[in-house]
Amino acid sequence: MAEPELSVINRAKRGDSKAFSMIVDTYETTVFNVAYRIVGDRDDAADIAQSVFVKVYDNLHAFDPAYKLFSWLYRITLNEALNFNRKQQRTVPLKADLAAASSGPEEDYRQVEMSEHLQRALLKMSLDHRIVIVLKHLLQLSYREISDLLDLPEKTVKSRLYSARQVLRKQLMKQGYA
Amino acid sequence: MKIPDRYLELMNGRIDGALSAGEQDELDRYLAGNAHADRYYRELCRAVEIFTRIGPVAAPPGLRDRILAAVGTAGRETPAGDPAREGAPSLGPSLPPDAESAPRRRRWRPGHVLALAAGLALGFVLHAWLSSRFADVQRVDDGLLRGTYVSPDLLHDGRDLAVHSLTGSWGSGEMRPRLLDGDLLVELQLNAERGIRLVLDFDPPTAWTGLHFEERDGYRISSEPGRVVVEGDGQCRGEILFTGFHPGARAIRLRLSADGRDVVDEAIAHEGGA
Numbered sequence: 438m439a440e441p442e443l444s445v446i447n448r449a450k451r452g453d454s455k456a457f458s459m460i461v462d463t464y465e466t467t468v469f470n471v472a473y474r475i476v477g478d479r480d481d482a483a484d485i486a487q488s489v490f491v492k493v494y495d496n497l498h499a500f501d502p503a504y505k506l507f508s509w510l511y512r513i514t515l516n517e518a519l520n521f522n523r524k525q526q527r528t529v530p531l532k533a534d535l536a537a538a539s540s541g542p543e544e545d546y547r548q549v550e551m552s553e554h555l556q557r558a559l560l561k562m563s564l565d566h567r568i569v570i571v572l573k574h575l576l577q578l579s580y581r582e583i584s585d586l587l588d589l590p591e592k593t594v595k596s597r598l599y600s601a602r603q604v605l606r607k608q609l610m611k612q613g614y615a
Numbered sequence: 616m617k618i619p620d621r622y623l624e625l626m627n628g629r630i631d632g633a634l635s636a637g638e639q640d641e642l643d644r645y646l647a648g649n650a651h652a653d654r655y656y657r658e659l660c661r662a663v664e665i666f667t668r669i670g671p672v673a674a675p676p677g678l679r680d681r682i683l684a685a686v687g688t689a690g691r692e693t694p695a696g697d698p699a700r701e702g703a704p705s706l707g708p709s710l711p712p713d714a715e716s717a718p719r720r721r722r723w724r725p726g727h728v729l730a731l732a733a734g735l736a737l738g739f740v741l742h743a744w745l746s747s748r749f750a751d752v753q754r755v756d757d758g759l760l761r762g763t764y765v766s767p768d769l770l771h772d773g774r775d776l777a778v779h780s781l782t783g784s785w786g787s788g789e790m791r792p793r794l795l796d797g798d799l800l801v802e803l804q805l806n807a808e809r810g811i812r813l814v815l816d817f818d819p820p821t822a823w824t825g826l827h828f829e830e831r832d833g834y835r836i837s838s839e840p841g842r843v844v845v846e847g848d849g850q851c852r853g854e855i856l857f858t859g860f861h862p863g864a865r866a867i868r869l870r871l872s873a874d875g876r877d878v879v880d881e882a883i884a885h886e887g888g889a
Contacts, residue, residue: 454683461682469674475756483675485684492859494686496825501840513824513859552669558662573631574666580631588821599627606662615667 443502450497457497461490461494464507467576468514474571475518477560485517492517511576512586522564551614558608566601573598616651625658630663637827676715785809785873799823804852813845824859 440459448456468489473482492513500509559567572583583598584591624640628634634642646653786807817823820841834847843855 454687457686458679458683461679464680465679466674468669469678470671473672475708479672479675483678483681486674486678487710490682491685492824496858504840507636509824511820515861547741548669552672555665555669574663575671580633595627597624601661602627602630602663606658607673609662609665610658 442506446500446502446506447496448499450500457494460493463604464510465490468510470575471514471571472518473523474556474559474575475515475564475567476521477556481521485514485521485556489514489517491553508582508586511572515586519564554609554612558605558614559610561608562601562604565597566604569594569598570601570605618649618652619654622652626659630660632879657667785871787809799857801855802853802858803855806850807873809849809873810847815843815845817841822860823857825857827856827858 445456445459465486469482469486472485472489473479476482476496477484489510493510495504500506559570562570568587569583572578572586579599580591580594583589583594587594589597622642622645622889624647625634625638628638629642646656646832786805786809788805788807825840826843834845834849834851836846837844
């Protein structure tokens with residue numbers, strides 16, 4: 438957003454749909470990716486992303502600008518993804534939808550293939566591990582930001598992240614990747 | 616061969632760019648003299664690098680339009696039309712369609728009263744982590760308060776909970792919490808004989824993302840992140856909807872004071888009950 442985020446939020450709070458569209462434009466891909474990496478299915482992730490933005494829209498009036506928008510938005514995304522997982526009690530899909538994600542050229546396909554390796558590895562991890570990995574390496578949040586988001590002490594975030602990385606390494610090695 | 620925790624910590628610290636120069640040297644020296652650890656470290660780096668190499672997955676085409684269409688319709692109609700929310704206060708239109716600068720107002724609904732409760736010093740403590748299992752319901756009775764601690768797993772299982780009653784010299788109250796599609800709905804009934812002040816502190820403070828309630832004369836409700844305060848006296852009955860309720864919420868601490876004196880505080884915070 439070229440315009441300061443707070444200004445966009447305030448306009449969106451006042452019902453400016455253009456401003457809300459800017460929020461969607463800014464965070465749509467990230468929200469979708471977080472959801473996708475947690476639930477493992479593109480269609481479900483799209484549903485979750487939609488639900489997240491509907492909640493953001495519905496609750497924007499209650500948003501406290503003392504907090505960062507991304508922090509609030511990511512928390513809603515996590516909640517939605519976790520609620521979805523709980524409802525579905527889903528079994529882990531072993532194959533990501535490769536075809537749907539590929540855009541054609543061989544290099545792209547290779548990227549998608551790597552993405553699939555990653556997705557498989559993530560889905561084999563516990564939810565706790567998966568979440569810290571996604572927050573750290575997909576969103577590139579700091580320990581402090583993860584700590585705030587998950588309401589965990591930083592020390593716990595670190596140790597969870599360390600063990601999550603070990604698990605990720607093992608899973609990727611099993612797939613012959615790492 | 617087991618790699619000492621100290622070096623595992625340094626490896627992870629380096630991946631996160633959190634090592635001092637001295638720690639970098641210490642790790643380098645260790646890796647230079649330990650082929651197994653060096654290989655492990657490289658594998659760890661490679662596993663993490665995959666994130667930066669693959670970048671984000673493209674969102675499905677049309678998702679943006681779908682979202683914008685949804686907030687234009689579902690955002691207004693879903694709460695009232697969703698049977699799962701039967702009995703919950705309507706969220707109402709998200710933004711007034713005719714007033715760009717008007718903030719959203721809380722609506723009053725005759726017949727239902729707010730209620731937050733006051734008194735309720737319900738002792739309901741949602742302690743627990745996402746995956747932990749507390750199937751028990753603990754009771755506490757300190758003479759002023761009779762309440763029930765409710766485990767979060769009961770909520771998360773989507774079951775309706777028994778009424779939790781509280782009585783004391785200040786009056787009495789009842790609370791019924793239910794989890795509805797990721798939101799926490801708390802139905803409250805209160806009969807306060809004296810002026811009471813109820814403070815609900817959520818742990819974590821960001822346990823919910825939105826708050827909806829209805830007010831009536833005699834009771835005032837205010838909120839700030841992680842906290843809801845209800846003040847007033849008399850009878851009331853109503854509902855509070857905490858939207859986007861965090862499944863990792865650990866606790867709701869209730870502090871009730873009557874005539875300026877705390878009548879419930881430690882009891883609520885005391886997980887063991889009595």
